[in-house]
Amino acid sequence: xxxxxxxxxxxxxxxxxxxxxxxxxxxxxxxxxxxxxxxxxxxxxxxxxxxxxxxxxxxxxxxxxxxxxxxxxxxxxxxxxxxxxxxxxxxxxxxxxxxxxxxxxxxxxxx
Numbered sequence: 001x002x003x004x005x006x007x008x009x010x011x012x013x014x015x016x017x018x019x020x021x022x023x024x025x026x027x028x029x030x031x032x033x034x035x036x037x038x039x040x041x042x043x044x045x046x047x048x049x050x051x052x053x054x055x056x057x058x059x060x061x062x063x064x065x066x067x068x069x070x071x072x073x074x075x076x077x078x079x080x081x082x083x084x085x086x087x088x089x090x091x092x093x094x095x096x097x098x099x100x101x102x103x104x105x106x107x108x109x110x111x
Contacts, residue, residue: 026096029089033080037073044100053097061090 030044038044048056056063065081068074080086100106 022092022095023099025089026092026094026099029093030096033077037077044097048097048101049103050098050101053094053101057090057094057097060087061093064090 030038056067065086068077068081098104
């Protein structure tokens with residue numbers, strides 16, 4: 001009984017810590033690649049709800065990449081959105097966007 005309880009609790013905390021790490025990694029990626037154009041992340045908090053971010057970040061962020069690749073204003077970011085790095089980091093960006101979505105109640109501090 002005690003072993004199974006200990007196992008379940010450790011699994012729960014491991015899951016909790018892993019999800020927090022992904023949000024942090026997404027925030028780091030946002031600061032490196034997105035902050036230049038989108039400022040301090042406040043735009044994210046105001047722009048979309050969780051449902052919208054989930055849709056946009058489906059399939060390794062394909063829709064977000066398409067939006068940027070179609071925009072002439074985002075021409076300097078095209079190389080990033082075509083790269084394997086973006087596809088690799090998109091899951092972390094997704095977690096970051098969901099954490100700080102309009103309807104989450106959280107406000108990012110991307111300094």
